[in-house]
Amino acid sequence: MATAETFYDVIRRQGITRRSFTKFCSLTAASLGFGSGAATAMAEALETKERVPVIWMHGLECTCCSESFIRSAHPLVKDVVLSMISLDYDEMIMAAAGHQAEAILEETKAKYKGKYILAVEGNPPLNEDGMFCIDGGRPFVEKLRWMAEDAMAVIAWGACAAWGCVQAANPNPTQATPIDKVIHDKPVIKVPGCPPIAEVMTGVITFITTFDKLPELDRQGRPKMFYSQRIHDKCYRRPHFDAGQFVEEWDDEGARKGYCLYKTGCKGPTTYNACSTVRWNEGVSFPIQSGHGCIGCSEEGFWDQGSFYDRLTNLHQFGIEADADKIGLTAAGIVGGAIAAHAAVTAIKRVTTKREKADA
């Protein structure tokens, strides 16, 4: 592996002259109202600061995160990969293979101890000592722990790494486990979604490289800037929800008029993501805009929440298909019946007791 490029190298590589570069630094320093030494300091920082090395690993996953990532428009993924970060290892898109590839990991671990970012797509299965996912001749979980030891931070891409996703769905035979349940001594940034929005992925990376710090996380470990509001809070169909106008059937008048999809099982009210603001494919659309409810793919255990088309979760503990309301109503009915029976017995007892007393 060659020495890592600095930002200055990247700027020069893109055809910007040294003269333009120093002008840019002076102008920026002046326009921001910094002192006379600032221009030199900025130039020096850009000349010496190396791009952040990123190691991108894949556990049990479907690669939809990578597929999403390469479609980022703002910033363009080529700018992220070629200019902002130093993507030293990515099983999906790197040229190296076999021992060469493994050597990169060794080298990064030694050379950039505590400085590189470990981005993980997918999760490790822990059952049978991790034998359900073998990577480079050893269980993926070992490789993950080994690379996480010296990382600055771990990014958990997608629902798999953040929550477990489909491979962790009940009964989870391989015991697929989210990253934060395996790596405890490093900051884990969860970027859930199946896949996460491309701009959210590049946005998280851009934040880290630009400000040289990790984004502020919420209680669940997700970046606040993208995951602190629900789909429902910024949904353009929200006025129909408040008005009480719902799609009742898929082909009804409400569906044509773009009413709220709450009754057809939209999980927007319980899903934290940026779909209704950032949207997908360069902001073209998002599921609800296309007429289908949100399936809550960025939420914990979304595969185990029953049908995508029901508001209430199926509770499988009861053996039959039932939601909270059906169970509650049935229980209330049983209790009501029991009370009626109890009242009847009480009445009979009372009558017989009175007779006994009268007879006595």
Add this chain to the structure above:
Amino acid sequence: MTLHETLPADTHDEKAIERPSVYVYDAPVRIWHWGNAVSILTLALTGYLIGSPLISVSGEASANYLMGRIRFIHFAAAQTLTVLLILRVYWVFVGNVHARQIFYVPIWSGRFWKEWSHEVRRYMFMTRQTKKYAGHNPLARFTMFLLFTLPLFFMVITGFALESEGAGRDSWEYVLFDWVFSIWPNSQDIHTNHHLGMWGIVIFVIVHIYVAVREDIMSRQGIISSMISGERFFKDMED
């Protein structure tokens, strides 16, 4: 507790008979009871309609606010219930001995369990003997704690957690109740449990009303009137 001798008029013989009564439920407890009854009825109805909304209204979205109003009523009733609950918890500490009855169960007391099993036997028609209690009988106390007091706190906590989702991450609701999302990271689970809690309380209400009416007739003690006047009458003088 002190026994008061009250002198109700006997309309048949035109002379007063003495009936012992105990002042059980002081005013804050009674106000809480009826305030709760109204709020819970409102909350259960509106809550059900939030989970399973009414048929769609027609017209422009800007001209309608049905769901918004239903949710507003739900939230307003919830805030009322919470304020009442806070006052009630305060009254646990300053009120009389009956005010703290349904807030804990003396599981360490052998006498409690003995009386508890007597009440269970009575409800199973295995004994006819009615014991007199100034406040709740041990079975009633046990049931209220388990099926009402605990679910009520559960509903308030999960309810505010759910409200914090709309109120936002910098709202006081989220500051106070964000820990609920550590137990159930997917708020869909909180919705489900909030529904189940509602049904738990509905079942409690059914049993509660039945038992109150039945006891009023069967035990010859003033049960229903005690929650209005605060005083419990014992219609039989023996023992």
